[in-house]
Amino acid sequence: MSPDRRLSRRRFNLLGTQAAGAAIVSAFLAPIVGWALSPLFQPRPTYVWRSIGRVDDIPLLTPTARSVEFPHSSQAWTPELDRWIVYVVRYPGGGLGTFSNICTHMQCPVRWEPAIGLFLCPCHGGLYNIYGTNVGGPPPLPLPQWIHRIGPDGTVMVQDRLDEELP
Amino acid sequence: MSENRRRLTDPVTSDSQVRVRSLRGLSRIAYAWLDERTGIRSMVRKGLYEAVPRRGAWAYTLGSATLLLIVNQLITGIFLTMIYVPSTTEGWESLNWIRGHDEFASIVRGMHLWGAYVLLFVLGLHMVRTFFSGSYKRPRETNWLSGVVLFVLVLGLSITGAMLPWDQAAYWTAVVVTNIPSYTPIIGIYLRTLWRGGEFAGPITLLRTYGIHIWILPALLFAFIGIHLYLLRKHAEFGSYVNYRGFFRTLHPRPVIPPAEQPALSEPVPPGQRELEPPYPGVPTDDEWAAPLETDDFYPDQTFKDAVVSLICIAIVFAFGIGIGAPLEAAATQNTTTYTPVPEWFYLPLDQLLVLAPKQLISLALWVPLFGLLLLVILPFVDRGRERNPFERPAVMIVGGLIVLFMLVLTALGSGRLFNL
Numbered sequence: 001m002s003p004d005r006r007l008s009r010r011r012f013n014l015l016g017t018q019a020a021g022a023a024i025v026s027a028f029l030a031p032i033v034g035w036a037l038s039p040l041f042q043p044r045p046t047y048v049w050r051s052i053g054r055v056d057d058i059p060l061l062t063p064t065a066r067s068v069e070f071p072h073s074s075q076a077w078t079p080e081l082d083r084w085i086v087y088v089v090r091y092p093g094g095g096l097g098t099f100s101n102i103c104t105h106m107q108c109p110v111r112w113e114p115a116i117g118l119f120l121c122p123c124h125g126g127l128y129n130i131y132g133t134n135v136g137g138p139p140p141l142p143l144p145q146w147i148h149r150i151g152p153d154g155t156v157m158v159q160d161r162l163d164e165e166l167p
Numbered sequence: 168m169s170e171n172r173r174r175l176t177d178p179v180t181s182d183s184q185v186r187v188r189s190l191r192g193l194s195r196i197a198y199a200w201l202d203e204r205t206g207i208r209s210m211v212r213k214g215l216y217e218a219v220p221r222r223g224a225w226a227y228t229l230g231s232a233t234l235l236l237i238v239n240q241l242i243t244g245i246f247l248t249m250i251y252v253p254s255t256t257e258g259w260e261s262l263n264w265i266r267g268h269d270e271f272a273s274i275v276r277g278m279h280l281w282g283a284y285v286l287l288f289v290l291g292l293h294m295v296r297t298f299f300s301g302s303y304k305r306p307r308e309t310n311w312l313s314g315v316v317l318f319v320l321v322l323g324l325s326i327t328g329a330m331l332p333w334d335q336a337a338y339w340t341a342v343v344v345t346n347i348p349s350y351t352p353i354i355g356i357y358l359r360t361l362w363r364g365g366e367f368a369g370p371i372t373l374l375r376t377y378g379i380h381i382w383i384l385p386a387l388l389f390a391f392i393g394i395h396l397y398l399l400r401k402h403a404e405f406g407s408y409v410n411y412r413g414f415f416r417t418l419h420p421r422p423v424i425p426p427a428e429q430p431a432l433s434e435p436v437p438p439g440q441r442e443l444e445p446p447y448p449g450v451p452t453d454d455e456w457a458a459p460l461e462t463d464d465f466y467p468d469q470t471f472k473d474a475v476v477s478l479i480c481i482a483i484v485f486a487f488g489i490g491i492g493a494p495l496e497a498a499a500t501q502n503t504t505t506y507t508p509v510p511e512w513f514y515l516p517l518d519q520l521l522v523l524a525p526k527q528l529i530s531l532a533l534w535v536p537l538f539g540l541l542l543l544v545i546l547p548f549v550d551r552g553r554e555r556n557p558f559e560r561p562a563v564m565i566v567g568g569l570i571v572l573f574m575l576v577l578t579a580l581g582s583g584r585l586f587n588l
Binding site: 036037039040042065072077078079080082083084085101105106107110111112122123124125134138140165166167 | 254255256339347349355363364365371504506508518522526
């Protein structure tokens, strides 16, 4: 038995140990990493439309909170629905706002404060005016709106989709 | 034949002075039997009769108190898994049900919450003590680093634990905390989606956070506690690079023994005395090393002080766990225009940064805690001088003091929100 052969046997064992170890670790990691990353590759949820009442009933220049039930965006197994707030407001020019109350800063629940005529985020003091435009505090984007449409019979429908991606 | 028999006979039992005439004699024989097969005698001796410096003995109790509070979290946490259901539909219900139905379960939950609060406080004191005494200096840099990892793990456990009850407080904590990674450059939105398991916080968010809280972080925590304790014992009482200079040397004058005059490690231990520890690093260096003048045995001198402080900690946890317990607000819902989310108190400085940072600086504000973490990591590699006396290390003390002051000011600014003022 030559020294070369002994060395190669040792090297074979070394490489074999490493290869087996790598294969075992891969077998553990592949399904776990795949599962952990799976939310990134979920199919786009099917968006739904929900009625929030007739456009004539929406008060002028006074944002009013309505509740709307949407299915969970990506978590289909629970029977529960997500109940979200829609702040509806009609503008004199005939425009309509259907704001979510999700603050664009840290997604806290924004509220309409009639006393100051602004939307206020109670977490970090973000302020939006009646058009959802940022007027103070840290929020980086305007208040997002649920996508809406007005049916031929004057019914306001909102979709479980926001008009901007939240930062 | 008789020669062979004698060689195989246990040294204690062959001593002929010990006879199985009493329970004590029997237990000595049993202990000797076990020691021959497991080495338990030397393990116990090594574990209990470690020499610890006599000075600072009360300050040294903070580490064992931290450990005991972590054990409290482990025990109460294990039993909470039999009380609480990690579900958005049933989680809050399961905690709501125990109120009025199962007072002992309420106490377990109360002790878990107050245990976490006291743990964070004592852990902070332990870090400050280590910082003041310069105990992170050579050769204990890795001990400090493992402590930094433990600190981060405990913070992670605290914030993930706060999300689990799925009441309003927990839900909005989950929303805000899972939203913070979204300000990471480029991959931020993906990080948020991965943690939430979707666009918004919901059932998958809760389940993932639960798994992280009860398995992943605790597994890492106990692994690093093992490393932390191993390193503590490895360096023993002679932990730091030149312990006693300047001010301390005047208190404890002790000549540095040159390696040649150190007692040999192989010297037999006289009966009734504890084994001598190697008083200097195993690898000879050109630097001076010194040992504390006076030491106590870890057991029972130090353990008594440890036990007193640990008892006080657990008494506080027990009293607050029963007396105040863990609150449970209304069940979680996004459907609110009145709820005001309030950060956990230990999270207040970071949250106050979010209040103060204008929209152009949100990312920057979120890098501040990471910068603080970086400072903790590099501390033992920056403050490498021989001096351990805090009064002789003004630069490090001032920077550390300013950081603590900064956090206290942020906490004070935000403290009104803790009480919804």
